Amino acid sequence: MKVLIIGNGGREHALAWKVSKSKIVSDIYLARGNAGTSSFCKNIDIDATDIDSLLEFAIDKKIDLTIVGPEDSLCMGIVDKFKENGLKIFGPDKSCARFEKSKKFTKEFLEKYKIPTAKYKFFTCFDDAKESLKEFSYPLVIKADGLCLGKGVIICQNENEAISTLEDIFIKKIFKEEGSTVIIEEFLKGIEESLLCMVADNKLFPLETCKDHKQIYDGNKGPNTGGVGTYSPNNFSNKTKYNIEKILGKIEYGLSDSGFHYYGILFIGFMIDEDEPKVLEFNVRFGDPETETLMPRLKSDLISLIDKCLNKTLTREDIIWSDDYCLSLILVSDGYPSKYEKNKVISGIERVNNSLVFHNGTKIKDGYILSDGGRVLTICSKAKSLQEARKIAYDDCNRIYFENKYYRTDIGLN
Known part of the structure; x- marks a missing residue:
């Protein structure tokens, strides 16, 4: 079996490492890969966003399965393009990728299906956003709507920081068009939790829990990053687990009711306070660095899980973890x-x-x-x-x- 993995980071290295353990895999290609993957995979010089070239490569090499790492490729519609050409690919289509492409889209979905999340408002101009600050207490959270490589979420401790952040996004345009819409929301206190789910036509199969540290400095201080440390499992009470399961059920219902056909990974960021989880965000791909932490604990064959997911035969019992x-x-x-x-x-x-x-x-x-x-x-x-x-x-x-x-x-x- 020939597998193509798209991306060049630690997430893709960890996926390739896990895929290499499968007895049914003969060749692993990475686009573009990195210095670490070059030792056991075939790195190819194609950018993750060059969908036409990736498609041409996959057809030419008769790739049996493509696994997509970065959100950019998914939001650009790589899954749609590959499927149109009869290629098997693991990831959500362009329509479902909107859950990461637009934080506003996700917040409206959460609100519609009564899924617990922070109170919020969204804005498209600086003056309206600045005026609304008096409606919030501090700290508060300001989010650029689009893709910002994990850096589009800013926690503001006071009004001066909030105004400065709005100026950065709206006037200085530090996130370019990805910051054309801004969400201001209440700051949630508690324990942050990352939960990745495999999704088979809107049916969610949760992977193991994982704790992510996003802020750059010790004590969870400083600006947000793409993640600077993780550990798994992140154990919770039975009540918390029960409440998370209720949320997963609401998400499944919302996906089906909205007419989606979601396949791939849904990454759910939770904030949990006194056993009550609220959804912070959705991502539509394997988390980074969560994937680097989860793959060594996964005892099941990843390729087998993906195949069952795409064929809608996956069960929770198929996903087996080590106790480490x-x-x-x-x-x-x-x-x-x-x-x-x-x-x-x-x-x-x-x-x-x-x-x-x-x-x-x-x-x-x-x-x-x-x-x-x-x-x-x-x-x-x-x-x-x-x-x-x-x-x-x-x-x-x-x-x-x-x-x-x-x-x-x-x-x-x-």
Whole structure:
């Protein structure tokens, strides 16, 4: 079986690593892949958004299954195009991808189907948004409506910060057209939870729980990032689990009632306070860095699960997990998520013996592995306890060096 994975980050590296364990897979291609995937996959020089070239490649190579990593490709309609040409592909179509393309679209869906979420208003001009600030208490949350690489959500502690954020989005246009609509919503307190679900024609099959740390600094401070650390499982009370199941049922009903035919992954971000979960956001693809943490715990064959999902024969019993804990620590370039430098030589990866190393932003040049992004490497450890997994990850993190390496020191402590 030939598999094409679209993307070049840690998520795609982790998916490729898991796919490589399948006995029915003969060839794995990554577009574009990275320095880590080049050691066991065939990296191809096609951008994830170059859908026509990806389609041509898939047809030429007789690809049996394509797995889509990045949201951009999904929102551009890669699934629609591949299906039109008779190719098997795992991911939601362009219509369903609107759940990530537009936060406003998702909020209206949640409101229509009475799914718990934060109170909100949306705006298309600076003056109206600024005027509405008096209706909210602080802290509050301001979100750019579109795709912003995980950086379009800003928590504002006071009015000055809120006005400055609105100026950045509406006037300075830091998110370009992705910020043409802005959502202002109440700040939710509690424990954040990431739940990825495989979806077979609107039927949700939850994967294991995962805790994501989005803010760049220790103590959950500083600006949001694409994620700088995760661990799994993130255990909750039976009441919380029951309430999440009720929400999943409402989502399933809403998808069907709206006329969708959703296949792929639905990533649900929750905030949980006193056993009461509320939905923060939807994403329409495997989470990053959640995927790096979940794949080592997944005992089932991923290819088999995807095949059953696409054929609508998947059951919850098919998805089997190890009892171990996994913790992932993200090594980033200092300055991320703002300005940072690339092309730093990375050394010491070969000295890591007790963890998996997934490459987020790397490339090979002149025989050297170089940094090529804000998030550079994911150090993923697995152990019988969270404390043990944490110790292994931090020990192995110190075996790796690149100039201006930065990481949070409190992953797994909160």
